[in-house]
Amino acid sequence: MRFLIITFFLFSVQTLHAQSYRDSLEKHREEYKAEFLKDGRSPLKQDDLAFLRFYEPNESYRVECAFKTVKSSDFFKIQTYDGKTKEYIKYGILTFTLNGRELSLSVYRSPVLMKMKQYKNYLFIPLKDLTSGKETYGGGRYLDIQTTDIRNGRLLLDFNKLYNPYCAFSDGFSCPVPPKENHLPVAIEAGEKTFGKAH
DSSP states (O other): HHHHHHHHHHHHHHHHEEEEEEEHHHHHHHHHHHHHHHHTTOOOOOGGGGOOOBBBOOOOGGEEEEEEOOOOOOOOEEEEETSSSEEEEEEEEEEEEEETEEEEEEEEEEETTGGGGGGGGEEEEEEEETTBBTTTTTOOOEEEEGGGGTTTEEEEEEGGGGGGOOTTTTTSSBOOOOOOGGGGGSSOOOSBBOSSSSS
16 A cells, blocks of 8 residues: 555656646747747747747756866857858867767857857857758757856756747848757757748
8 A cells, every 4th residue: 555655656746747847848938939029130920920839848858968168269150051150169068868879069159149248158059960851940950058057067958948040930040050060860859840831
């Protein structure tokens, strides 16, 4: 009897945790949609938001990563899809295990944004994976993190928060192309899918 009670209790805790995470992610996605209506440069209007599509929340894509700082302040240029370049600093490297594979992602910092108070902690992870050009945008997807998310050389990276660049919705934007070092040889079936409306 005690075993059954303990088992039921553990199951209930796990269920509540999963629901809490789903609720948290749903709130994040609603805030993401709302940002399109606040940005004067936004490629989307109210009616377009219904065409935003996402994978179902999957906690297996919340990954514990080791972080190593890159001790270099040299700027380098990342190509954009409109043929231009943007300057970044390679801030560090994340290493982690996903789908049974040892993987890594480079983390970048914008020298322009780091001078702005509201973006001084902003870090940028552009990437491609095996869903790119299929279930997800062919030009890759992005993740944003903060320097304050990194604690004692560790970071919890949530691929459920992968989002599309503006180029996925409309032409006329200068979106960074994910460098080859951030092309992952696995399918990240999490985060935002391809936009459901042609442009």
